[in-house]
Amino acid sequence: MASSRANSDQSAPLMSQDGQPGTAVGFQQQGTVDWTRVMSGSVTFSVDVLSRLSKAGVEAFTIYAARAIFSNVKLGRNGEMRLHSALDKLSAFPSFGKALWFGFGVKHIIWSMQESAEGLNCLGICACLIEGYSTYAAAKIIRELFLLYNPPAELTPALRQWVALVETSGGLLASSEFGLVLHGLTKLCLMEDLPRLPSPGSPRDVAFVLKEIFEVSVGRLDRLFLSGGADCAWIAAVAHWLLDLRVEVQDENGTIVYRPDGRPTESLRVSRKHYLIAAGETLFDHSHGNQMSCGRVPWKTCLVDTFGSHMRLLLGSQARSTGACLGSAARIFLANLADGEGYTEFSLTPRSEQCFPPISESSYGRGFFVFACRLLPELGQNPVLHKAMEEALNTGLPDAAERFSQSYTSLSQLCPCMDCRPNAQETKGGTVFCLLTLILTICTLVRAMSTINMQRDLQLQPTRSGLESLYWSQAIAISREGGIEHDPVQGGLLGRWPVPILDLAQTLFAGRGHDKAPDHDIVTAVSHSGLCSYRNTLTEITSDPQRACVVTVVPGRIAWNDFIYDMVRDLEPESPTLVRGPGYDAVSMTNVTKYDDLADSSTPGLGAKLDIEEVFPEGNSLSVMYRVSTTAFPGRHFSIGASEIWQKLNSAFTAASCDGKTCGSINGFQSILVKGEGLLPMMSDWGRTPLPLTRVLSARDISVWVALSQSYIQPSAAFPDDLNKAQGQG
Structure with missing residues (x-):
């Protein structure tokens, strides 16, 4: 899709002041602001710009006030080019019917x-x-930066306005190299091998130093010396990547440990200043929404970059055990999804998204093996690990389960964590990573990414804090299953899925989850921290689980009629009084034993559109439902939720494949043939008959969705109890 920037048709400045476009009256280029002149000036906004600001939730005055900050900084030439390059990549992607836009x-x-x-x-x-x-x-931080220019109270926007302003650019740099630069600097401040997520320092301290960096960028200050932790790393990344300033990082002994190329400032007015940014607390709670992202890590080295020497141990001297675990896991995942083998106890688990994993052909068996090595090149660098994976994958299910348990036990004897070695002394500095949890984290990461899609030119690297958060979610899931000591397969590998897929995608790529706790079973799209994740069932009608059960992640927000929203969820179904008649019931139900001449029985002319409503009193959420109807029966419709159908199709996924050419005939096997996708008709005994139901419906048609989603179609009070019991069993 073409860049939204190229199609924006926007060339006029955001506003004009005192009749002169772009004139910054009162905003002197000396690090101060003449607020008297500002208050006596006048500003003109076009109606189009005011409309855009309103729909983004930003007041026009907030934009004007922000100029007090940003008229005092100068982007570097390279930094400006990088920004324009990032802008050129941005785009928006439509939902079904182009009712919603993402990006x-x-x-x-x-x-x-x-x-x-x-x-x-x-x-x-x-x-x-x-x-x-x-x-x-x-x-x-932006609010504190504004306050450093000593504005009158009546000219100071509320914090919620600064939030809205910051959100306008969220995601702009998500697919750029800034996150990688940020991590390169941040990792110099972090203690390797310890799962510690830093929280920000004082917003005022960060803002004060940022203001001084602005002074360097415009040449009023020659150099700045900073001491501190992850906040200093962020300042250094901005100075280097955006402002083209020369950056040096020194250790406590004064030795230079990092010096990226940069353009030094030429003007000399002050020799130097030295500031200290006190580091924030280190956080062990993975759900803490205020932790810093620590930048992005490249896929090719993300495991070692995040988990340090513990991952080096798994990929190095313990490569054989690691490979046996991962290869056995792939084989067990295959068995669990194949018909006729696997762990039936897990298959009977309630299919809530919060306990059932997303599934694709790359989440089990050879698909898992190939995709894991492609996604995480570190797994393929050691031939011992690669060979062990291949060998374990090619075994039978009992052997795979035994190998997994044996390798798990072997790794537990080497693991330094307190769970595996309860009598060991706590490591200096705090908790260490558990080798066993790391194995399961890799499995979860591969399975999740097999269903996560990104748009061309908007590829994202994971955040360091996102990967750590996934590790902690995995650890919590293990503890809820009662640990893995007794059965590493059931208690660990096939245990509770740690994070709903939308939240997992947001956490992995934004560095933190949503600050609210939505009902994940009904959420179909979510946006925060500059990224938007949405289910493919919101963009396309297909009954192919491989295509439908995908989550796409793009930079940007959710838009409806150009208004911005944070969440889309299934609309609560109506409770209509339906009149019995053709179009709601299945055409017929008969017992069959011959299947050679079965034909598609979908209702012709089925169509769908999205019904969208704002959710009150929240105001930042939308409720969406597919309304399915046919011209043959005007005024009647089915309501289908995009999130629910995603989960039903995901639960229906099977590793068994058949194109009908190699299998033997099933003639002679008795089932109930249901014609049409409608409600099952009233019968006194069909619900108690232990025969499977067979429907022949078009995979390219919405009829399969209707058949799977009949729990939304409530019968009238006059319907017999037998029909009430029959709902949802199509």
Whole structure:
């Protein structure tokens, strides 16, 4: 899809002041603001710009106030080119019927802001903040930065307005190299091998140093010396990547440990200043929404970059045990999804998304093996590990389960964590990673990524904190299953799925989950921290689980009629009084033993559209439902939720494949043939008959969705109890 920037048709500045477009009256280029002149000035916004601001939740005055900050910084030439390159990649992607859009649409306020120097500066700094901090922490830093210019109270926007301003640029740099640069600097401040997520330092401290960096960028200050932790790493990344300043990182002995190329500032006015940013707390709680992302790690080295020497041990001296675990896991996943073998206890688990994993052909068997090595190249670098995976994959199920348990036991004897060695002394500095949990984390990561899709030119690298959060979620899931000591397969490998897929995608790529706790079973799209994740059933009608059960992640927000929203969920179904008659019931139900001449019995002319409503009192969420109807029966419809049908198709996925050419005839096997996708008709005994139901429906038609989603169709009070019991069994 073409860039939204190219199609925005926006060339006018965001606003004009005192009749002169782009004139910053009162915003002197000396690090101060003449608030008297600001208050006596006048500003003009076009109606189109005011509309865009309103739909983004940003007040026009907030944009004007922000100029006090961003007229005092100068982007470097390379930094400006990087920003424009990131803007060129942005786009928006439609839902079914183009009712919703995901990403940056042509009416997004970002296209108006990027037309002025101050607006571009604002986008760059705010986008960098979102890459490192939570939206709330970033907004507090911008507010403190504004307050450093001593504005009158009546000219100070509320914090919620700074949140809205920061959100306008969220995701702009998600697919750029800024996150990788940020991690390269942040890892110098972190203790390797310890799962410690740093929280931000004082917003005022960060803002004060950021203001001084602005002074360096415009040449009023020659150099700046900083001491601190992850906040200093973020400042250094902004200085290098966005402002083209020369950055050096020294250890406690003064030895230079990092010096990326950069352009030094030429003007000399102050020799140097030295500031200390006190580090925030280190967090062990993976669900803490305020932790820093620590930047992004490249897929090719993400395991070692995140989990340090513990992962090196698994990939190095313990490669054989690691490979045996992963290969056996692939074989067990295959058996669990194949008909006629596997762990039936797990298959009978209630199919809630919160306990059942997303499934694709790359989440089990050879597909898992191939995809794991492609996604995580570190797994394929050691031929011993690769060979052990291959050997375990090619075994039978009993052997695979035995290998997994034996390798697990072997690794537990080497693991330094307190769970595996309860009598061991706690490692200096805190908790260490568990080798066994790391194995399961790799399995979860591969299975999740097999169903996560990204758009071309908008490929994302995972965040360091996102991977650590996934590890902690896996550890919690293990503890809820009662541990893995007695049965590593059932208690660990086939245990509770740790995180619903939408939340997992957001956490992995944004560094943190949603700050609210939605009912994941009905959520079909979610947006925060500059990223948007949505189920493919919201964009396409297909009954192929391989295509339907996909989650797409893109930079940007959810838009409906150009208004911005944070979440889309299934609409609560209506309770209509349906009149019995053709179009709701299946055509017929008969016992059959011959299957050679069965034909598609879908109702012709079925159509669908999305019904969308705002959710109140929240205001930032949408409820969406497919309304299915046919011209043959005007006024009647089925209601289908995109999230529910996603889960039903995911639960229906099987590893068994058959194209009908190699299998023997099933003639002679008795079942009940149901013609049509409608409700099962009233019969006194069919619900008690232990015969399977057979329907022949078009895979390219919405009829399969209707058959799977009949729990939404409530019968009238006059319907007999037998029909009430029959619902949802199509």
